[in-house]
Amino acid sequence: MDNEIFDIAIIGAGPAGLFAQFYAGLRELKTALIEATPRIGGQITALYPEKTILDVAGFLGISGRDLVNELKLQTDLVDSKTFLNSEVTNLKKIASHFEIEINHHASFLAKSVIIASGNGSFSPRKIDVPGSSEAEQSGMLTYLLPGLSEVADKDFAVVGGGNTAVDYAVELIDHDCHVSLIHRRDNFRAMESSVTKLKNSRRTNFLTPMKITGLSPKKEKLEIELQSVPDGAVKRVSVDRLIGGFGFTASSRTINQWEEFPEQFNQGFLTNEAQMTSIAGIFAIGDASSYPGKSDLIATAFGEAPTAINQTVNYFDPDRGGPQHSTSLNKKEVFKHDRIKSRYNS
Ligand SMILES: Cc1cc2nc3c(=O)[nH]c(=O)nc-3n(C[C@H](O)[C@H](O)[C@H](O)COP(=O)(O)OP(=O)(O)OC[C@H]3O[C@@H](n4cnc5c(N)ncnc54)[C@H](O)[C@@H]3O)c2cc1C
Numbered sequence: 001m002d003n004e005i006f007d008i009a010i011i012g013a014g015p016a017g018l019f020a021q022f023y024a025g026l027r028e029l030k031t032a033l034i035e036a037t038p039r040i041g042g043q044i045t046a047l048y049p050e051k052t053i054l055d056v057a058g059f060l061g062i063s064g065r066d067l068v069n070e071l072k073l074q075t076d077l078v079d080s081k082t083f084l085n086s087e088v089t090n091l092k093k094i095a096s097h098f099e100i101e102i103n104h105h106a107s108f109l110a111k112s113v114i115i116a117s118g119n120g121s122f123s124p125r126k127i128d129v130p131g132s133s134e135a136e137q138s139g140m141l142t143y144l145l146p147g148l149s150e151v152a153d154k155d156f157a158v159v160g161g162g163n164t165a166v167d168y169a170v171e172l173i174d175h176d177c178h179v180s181l182i183h184r185r186d187n188f189r190a191m192e193s194s195v196t197k198l199k200n201s202r203r204t205n206f207l208t209p210m211k212i213t214g215l216s217p218k219k220e221k222l223e224i225e226l227q228s229v230p231d232g233a234v235k236r237v238s239v240d241r242l243i244g245g246f247g248f249t250a251s252s253r254t255i256n257q258w259e260e261f262p263e264q265f266n267q268g269f270l271t272n273e274a275q276m277t278s279i280a281g282i283f284a285i286g287d288a289s290s291y292p293g294k295s296d297l298i299a300t301a302f303g304e305a306p307t308a309i310n311q312t313v314n315y316f317d318p319d320r321g322g323p324q325h326s327t328s329l330n331k332k333e334v335f336k337h338d339r340i341k342s343r344y345n346s
Pocket of ligand 1: 014048052299301
């Protein structure tokens with residue numbers, strides 16, 4: 001990332017940041033989309049991927065997961081860089097540019113910044129039992145899926161009863177792993193078809209209704225102590241890795257420490273009609289932006305994104321003009337994929 005100067009740094013890959021990335025591509029801007037977690041989609045991915053969203057224009061109803069997939073396909077059409085696992089830990093003004101610090105070490109420069117960080121970065125809800133810190137330090141307890149290319153035939157345990165845990169377990173059996181799914185109840189609050197898939201798989205072992213009472217990292221394996229919820233009977237299983245799947249919580253702790261920190265209003269950054277914050281060159285959209293009458297909705301975020309992108313251009317290149325309607329654009333030049341270009345070949 002060092003030495004690169006972007007036109008725009010977009011902080012956060014929720015729906016607001018993703019649509020801003022696409023729209024910036026239409027305007028042929030050099031854009032970096034920076035996301036703290038390993039996955040795009042923000043609150044939708046972290047909290048409600050299977051819920052049907054009714055109030056996104058043009059869709060009779062669309063699942064969270066499908067909406068994020070569509071946004072991803074759209075952003076794939078344009079030239080732009082996406083940095084995952086990259087939390088913006090500081091934002092500084094250096095001459096006419098902004099320095100964006102990632103994970104406390106790497107940094108790069110941008111002419112303008114769009115904050116699309118929602119309610120802050122997500123961190124996993126952690127398992128708190130004797131031995132959990134040691135297990136985490138040993139790398140045998142994690143809260144995210146490992147790289148799935150080299151895990152086949154490994155023994156995993158996943159704990160949790162919602163979408164996060166069930167989705168993790170499905171991904172693992174799809175990659176030929178054995179999964180023990182641990183949950184304090186017999187029923188799961190997750191997509192029924194995913195639960196059925198796990199129930200029909202010989203690779204899944206349901207450890208329910210059971211709770212984890214202790215963890216002991218041994219040489220190569222992690223020993224999990226389980227207690228049966230109805231009768232307190234204790235059981236031990238050994239796995240290669242345990243993955244906590246209790247979901248995520250959002251926190252603005254890191255953002256609150258930025259050196260350039262715009263004025264706040266309610267829970268977000270106060271923005272004007274150009275989506276600009278109190279600091280010139282820093283814009284905010286989606287749930288990160290706040291003003292009287294603001295509705296924290298996906299549709300609102302989608303409207304604020306083009307406003308912010310067009311106004312960043314006015315900020316760092318006021319002579320450039322625009323925007324054009326997308327119907328007037330040369331799609332062969334704007335879209336990077338040959339498949340899409342060929343659609344507009346005539
Ligand atoms: C259960 C639930 C149901 C909902 N249902 C609906 C609905 O039906 N219709 C509707 O319109 N809205 C709904 N919403 C609201 C909607 O999800 C939000 O308005 C929308 O997600 C806001 O998008 P965003 O991109 O602004 O922020 P987010 O979705 O919060 O995304 C922000 C992203 O920024 C990242 N980030 C934060 N800080 C940093 C940092 N320092 N560095 C790098 N990355 C960072 C986060 O990890 C996250 O990925 C619902 C919300 C919830 C919780």
